[in-house]
Amino acid sequence: MNKKISLGAAICFMAIAAAITFTITMTYAKNIFNTKIANVDERAQVYEKISEIDQIVRNNYLNDIDEDELINAIADGYMKGLEDDYAYYMDQEEYNEYKMDNAGELIGIGVTVTLDESGYIRILEVNEGSPAEQAGLQAGDLITKVGDADVLTVGYQEATGLIRGEEGTKVTLTIHRDQEELTVEVTRKLMDTVTVTYRMIGENGYIKISKFDSNTPRDFKAAVEDLQAQGATGLIFDVRNNPGGLLDSVAEVLDYLLPEGDIVSSTDSKGDTEVLYTSDADFVDMPMVVICNGETASAAELFSAGLRDYQKAELVGVNTFGKGIMQTSYSLADGSAINFTTHYYNPPSGVNFHGVGLKPDYEVQLTDEQALRLGELSDEEDAQLQKAISVLDSQKSAS
Incomplete structure (x- = not known):
């Protein structure tokens, strides 16, 4: 596999470093910002406005100014001003947690979450044996407050960050479940995130991928090899409720499964397209099916589209x-970082799916209750799984 880029504007306000008495080299970040605002006069107006505000405040403010708090707030405000739902600033501690998460380690409570249409945090899955399971949290719960912080007020990104913290400390969550409000206290724990689980279902191998992190390719390949050793004649990949993850990770998994050719391309703001990842000639030659739902997003959609585009799976x-769309993280000189949307990414067909999603070859609905209880359904209750087994059996009969 040929890798050219990884998945994951700059903070112009740092230009007033002297005015707010801190010294950090921001040349790279300023260059990014300068490409975002083409007009020099507009950049000058931004610098001048922030400088003017800073001077007025310092001359008249009653209390002491926390310089670290101030610069973090300025940086955070800039990213929020982009009107990019996926743009945010991370201070040093948050950025370290972000890197741990992508590396497959996280101090947290053991849940997979998403941004609910209400603006709150919705729990998609609760990891077995996790602090969240021990505290009684369930898939479908809405987290409305983290401690005293209202999720709608602080925003999804900050609220999910507040759930994390030092190992052994407790976090209090306010939960909305079945028209009832509950308060739950959960103890944070350092956990290795398990993103791949698998088992045999009859003659078929079943692999669930909950997220694409740095450990996923290794664990995925091991799962396929073990299932083949157990006699699997077909593979079912379950990416329901998979929110995505690292572009490097999904590309490596697709390279393992697909024959030689392009895997992922990107399109920038100028409309220029570049192939980012290609696959070698080695591939897994077995009948395959992918199960997806409305929470299958980002890298998980690339996975699904890639297999279908090569006619390897339905x-x-x-x-x-x-x-x-693809976000890129840029580390700053002081150990903090910014994350924002930089490209569209496209599956092998080149047809981007942003805003429209992927339409399945076989549409199978679950009831709302079944969708919330997805992890608790038996194989017989799971109509989508049963259809996947049927499709896989038909593929094998036709071959």
Whole structure:
């Protein structure tokens, strides 16, 4: 596999470093910002406005100014001003947690979450044996407050960050469940995130991928090899409720499964397209099916589309989320970082799915209750899984 880029504007306000008495080299970040605002006069107006505000405040403010708090707030405000739902600033501690999460380690409570249409945090899955399970949290719960912080007020990104913290400390969550408000206290724990689980279902191998992190390719390949050793004659990949993850990770998994050719391309703001990842000639030659749902997003959609574009798998379930844009994280000189949307990313067909999602080849709906209880359904209750088994058996009969 040929890798050219990884998944994951700059903070112009740092230009007033002297005015707010801190010294950090921001040349790279300023260059990014300068490409975002083409007009020199507009940049000058931004610098001048912030400088003017800073001078007025310092001359008249009653209390002491916390310089670290101030610069973090300025940086955070800039990213929020982009009107990019996926743009945010991370201070040093948050950025370290972000890197731990992508590396497959996280101090947290053991849940997979998403941004609910209400603006609150919705729990998609609760990891077995996790602090969240021990505290009684359930899939479908809405987290409305983290400690005293209202999720709607602080925003999804900050609220999910507040759930994390030092190992052994407790976090209090306010939960909305079945028209009832509950308060739950959960103890944070350092956990290795398990993103791949698998088992045999009859003669078929079943692999669930909950997220694409740095450990996923290794664990995925091991799962396929073990299932083949157990006699699997076909593979079912379940990416329901998979919010995505690292572009490097999904590309490596697709390279393992697909024959030689392009895997992922990107399109920038100028409309220029570049192939980012290609696959070698080695591939897994088995019948395959992918199960997806409305929470299958981002890298998980690339996974699904890649297999279908190469006619290696059919899709079963419902229309996917539709996130076909890529964010990149840039580390800053002081150990903090910024993350924002930089490109569209495209599957092998070149057809971007942002805002529309992927339509399955076989549409199978679950009831709302079944969708919330997805992890608790038996194989017989799971209509999408049963359809996937049927499709896989038909593929094998036709071959």
